[in-house]
Amino acid sequence: MTSIVVKRYYSSYNTFNNMNMSTENSEDQIANFLKVLGQPVRIQIVLIIGENDACVCHLEAILGIRQARISQHLIALRNAGIVSTRRDGRHIYYRLENPKILDLVYQTAEMLQIDAAPLKASSNRIEPGCVCPRCAKEMAEC
Numbered sequence: 688m689t690s691i692v693v694k695r696y697y698s699s700y701n702t703f704n705n706m707n708m709s710t711e712n713s714e715d716q717i718a719n720f721l722k723v724l725g726q727p728v729r730i731q732i733v734l735i736i737g738e739n740d741a742c743v744c745h746l747e748a749i750l751g752i753r754q755a756r757i758s759q760h761l762i763a764l765r766n767a768g769i770v771s772t773r774r775d776g777r778h779i780y781y782r783l784e785n786p787k788i789l790d791l792v793y794q795t796a797e798m799l800q801i802d803a804a805p806l807k808a809s810s811n812r813i814e815p816g817c818v819c820p821r822c823a824k825e826m827a828e829c
Contacts, residue, residue, distance in 0.1 A: 728750065733783065734806055735809050736770065741782075742778040744818060744819045745814065745819040746781075761781060
């Protein structure tokens with residue numbers, strides 16, 4: 688009886704951090720970068736953290752999906768150099784590494800003739816069920 692071993696290879700896109708060191712040509716780098724952004728949940732995450740840092744519990748409250756799934760998307764975005772983190776107590780906050788990424792999303796919406804106003808509202812959204820410090824502070828001020 689023979690057994691077959693299957694290895695999974697995960698590619699890590701570190702477009703921003705390794706631009707000059709990469710052996711990929713420019714077109715490959717652009718394609719890989721856009722591939723990382725090529726999922727609706729990742730676009731939503733970019734929109735939510737676009738202007739304000741957000742923790743995973745905030746993303747979970749807004750997106751309505753499990754923390755584990757959000758974390759998987761954040762890992763891919765972080766490996767690509769799209770988001771970075773900072774710790775404040777027990778919370779880890781995510782932010783865009785380069786604000787031009789948000790502009791890219793808005794310009795794409797404009798090119799596709801999609802109203803960007805609802806997209807822009809995502810970044811300042813406060814979720815009543817969210818227990819993160821940002822939402823708790825905003826709810827206390829209301």
